[in-house]
Amino acid sequence: MPKAPYSRALVIMPAWNEAQTVGNTVRETLAMEQQYDVLVVDDGSTDGTAAEAEAAGATVLRLPFNLGVGGAMRAGFKYAARTGYDAVVQVDADGQHDPRDIERVLRGLENADISIGARFAERGEYRVSGPRKWAMQFLAGVISALARTRLTDVTSGFRAANTRAIAQYLDHYPAEYLGDTIDSLVVAIKSGCRVVQVPVEMRVRQGGTPSHNPTKAAIYLGRSVFALLFALTRRKSGPVHLMGA
């Protein structure tokens, strides 16, 4: 294997009331032969998420109240920058992301600043339909054009970032719904970060309930377009200061 594009990688799992699944996901990730450090950001959970994660061997950041996925990730990026990691990868605490794909996503950083684990690209069984699918295709089209590379799954939360992208995220990483995937990506691209996608498989949820109904899908469509339009008009991050925000 060629040398990895980083020296210390941190796996960040934002978790909100995921006590059922977070322990297993952490153990599974720690069991990988690459020996990742795992940081669980407990986003103001009211169940035993933090305790489960800690018992499983992860470092835990306990946010005093719920900030949303974006807020949790931002806290994670700040931690990574402060403690000197030069690559982070975001993984869902509910086990939908296969820890065996972490290395694949991190390897995407060899020729980019941000690497997205995409759920539709050739591999895996993950399918969506209706307005949600149109929204995803539309977003993928616009953002691919911006990034000058083909991206098919821009709302995937399974993504890695190198120091340059982390520094940019610390300047702009929105906490609002969908902002954490679309808005952050668009501003990162505008600020000069290079993006690639690598195909990954999605697994079925290991616990919890999925959100699937037409009204939610329509709202998803509306909000994603809204998030995109705003992101396009945002100003880019200035010269990105590396580390230590």
Added chain:
Amino acid sequence: METIAAFVLAIIIVAVILDLLRRKKIREKYAALWLIVGAATVVLGAFPQLLAIAAETVGVEVPSNLLFALGILFVLGVLLHLSVEISSVEDETRALAEEVAILRAQLEALAPERALPSDKGAAGTLAAPAKNRVPDHGSAVPEHGSPGGKGASAAHPPQKQKHP
């Protein structure tokens, strides 16, 4: 009669604002806006014919409409101002939450044996006296008869649901 009522009301508004300001219940930057309005109301209350003159000058047929339009504009401005202020306060709060979480993790890494009770939020920790602290399930040794654990968790505030 109405003239006097309007004048007195305006005076009361200004007095209330000045009192709030004196007792530091309101910051100067917000009070300034209200004082300007208060002063304008006092002037209008004292000389109602001013409104008629102003309405004629800008070409509004019914003087009271001018008053309403100005009032609505002002309220809009204040609301916008408050939204901006709230957004920046939210940003600051989030940054503080990040700092607290990181510092806490670093503290626990340094001195695990003195770790704070883990699965309760900050509110629960503050509300519960040391004796009633809830041990982590599984990890900590139960303290000699600590029945207060349930009270601490019940005191935990309800969470806003922000995740998709």
